[in-house]
Amino acid sequence: MIMAAAAPLTTVSATVPVAILSGNGPAYPIMYVVAAVVLAFFAVGFTAMTPHVKSAGAFYSYITEGVGRRWGLAAAFLALLTYSAVQVAVHAFMGVVLHDFVLSFGGPSIPWWLFSALSVLVVGVLGYRNIEVSGKVLGVVLVAEVLICLVFAVAVTVRGGGPEGLSTAMFQPHQILSGSPALALMFAVSGFLGFEAAAVYRDEARNPDKTIPRATYGALAVIGGFYALVAWAIISAWGDNGAVERAQTDSATMLLDAGKRFIGTFGYEVMQYLLIGSVFACILSFHNVIARYIFRLANTGAMPAKAGLSHPTHRSPHIASVSQSVSAAALLAICVVFGLDPITQVFTWLVGIATIGVMLLMLGTCVAILMFFRHNKVDNRRWNTVIAPGLGCVGLGVTTAITAKNLPLLMGSATLGWIVVVLLVLTIGAGFLVAALRPRANTPD
Structure with missing residues (x-):
């Protein structure tokens, strides 16, 4: 589920071109390594605390245990904003992918948002059903998209790259620090969105104390x-x-066209189908x-109780699923009404908001881990409970601050940058407001 949320083919097709253009150009790949190192420190403390957190709310449950229910609710609302933003961003990207796919086969030019609306409907139906159905769909697509990407990477390597040969920019310090490395790191971190998915499915895992750490470390490395x-x-x-020139002129087909040159027409067509599946x-x-x-949240009193009901047949959170589908459709409708471009505005802006949000969530979780182990002497491993989480706090704190400073560059204006900051603050404030109005909401189990 972590890898499926990361969506390998979607990320390399949609995020990499945008990051090359907005970040540090051809040196961008090294930022994935930097992000993985920072998150590895976080993961040490995260997995150490996992056996002591019995709730399935992931980040916000950890923050609740370590800092208290008010901060936990604030984190929960921030998480809802974060993942809702990235979901709508990918719905928009799906609209563009399907639009281009239909055109490539000589079909009519149908507005992208109609395809996005179709994806909202189909995902809503599957989400209404149980995790078994969703898991099978995700697993098959995941294996296929990873394989096609590896085939492409091997083909490029064997043939010695394109007109300029194999790139060495990611190993050159002056290239790494060129452009906007802060935005590059932000986009790299966005590739790890869904990092908490293993803990979210805690209630559905056979042996969560073992499988959650394994899934977390495994997904991080891969x-x-x-x-x-x-x-x-x-x-x-x-x-x-x-690469920089192509990202600027036509980022949406950058990977597909490269695939056509290096793995042939058949590989190109397979990649097209798998990209749809990946998104x-x-x-x-x-x-x-x-x-x-x-x-x-509904079962802890922070939201209407009906949203906490399970379907009598599918055993799925069906009401919560439907409400999520409705909110996604509403957000997409707003983007369409304002005439926003699905890639340069909807996708880029919302992924930026989501990345800032997940950085804040992980930073808050790091603080919660430190406080939890300070007040609960249940683990004497200093590396796992103090040193690694502390390094994670420093890394995530610096990364978040630098990224926030560069928000105006990402959004295209200082005004939009400040709007994002205000939105994040209001969302966190909403969590505190609910905590004040509902004293029993989010009470630790």
Whole structure:
């Protein structure tokens, strides 16, 4: 579920070109390694605390245990904003992918938002059902998209890259620090969105105390290494200068066109189909995570009790799932009404908001881990309970601050940058307001 939320083919197709253009150019792949190292320190404390957190709310449950229910509710509302933003972003990207797919086969030019509306409907139906159905869909798509990306990366390497040869920019300090490395790191961290998915499914795991740490470390290593490799292959396919130029002129087809040159027409067509499946799997994964957040919050009194009911047949959080589908459709409708571009505005802006949100969530979780082990002497391993989480706090704190400072550059104006900051503050404030109005809400189990 973590890997499906990361959506390998979606990330390398949608995020990598935007990050090359907005971040540090051809040196971008190294930022996945940097992000993985920072998150590894976080993961040490996260997994150490896992056996002591019995709730399925992931980040916000950890913050509740470590800092208190008010901060926990604030984190829960921030998580809802974060994952709702990224889900709508990927719905928009799905609209563009399906629009281009239909055109490539000589079909009519149908507005992207109609395809996005279709994805909301289909994902809503699957989300209404149980996790078994969703898990099977995600698993099949995941294996196929990872394989096609690896085939592409091997083909680029064997053929020595494109017109400029294999890229070495990611190993050159002056290239790494060029452009806007802060935004590059932000986009790299966005590749790890859904990082908490293992803990969200705690109630559905057979042995969560063992499987959650394994899934967390495994996903961290695979995501970091895989994305760095494939991003490097994309840049090598176009060349250091050519990659930046292509990202600027046509980012949406950057990977597909490179795939056509290096793995042939058949590979290109397979990649097209798998890209649709990858985007779909990503949306479905985030839909399930958000539905379970709503379900958990409803069962702790922070949201209407009906949202905490399970379907009598499917055993799914069906009401929470439907409410999530309705909110996603409403947000997409707002984007359409304002005439926002699905890639340069809807996708880029919402992924930026989501990344800032998840950085704040992980930073808050790091603080909660330190406070929890300080007040509860249940683990004497200083590396796991003090040193690693402390390093994670420093890394995430610096990364969040630098990214927030560069928000105006990402959003295209200082005004929009401040709007994002205000939105984040209001969301956190809403959590505190609910905590004040409902004293029993989010009471630790």
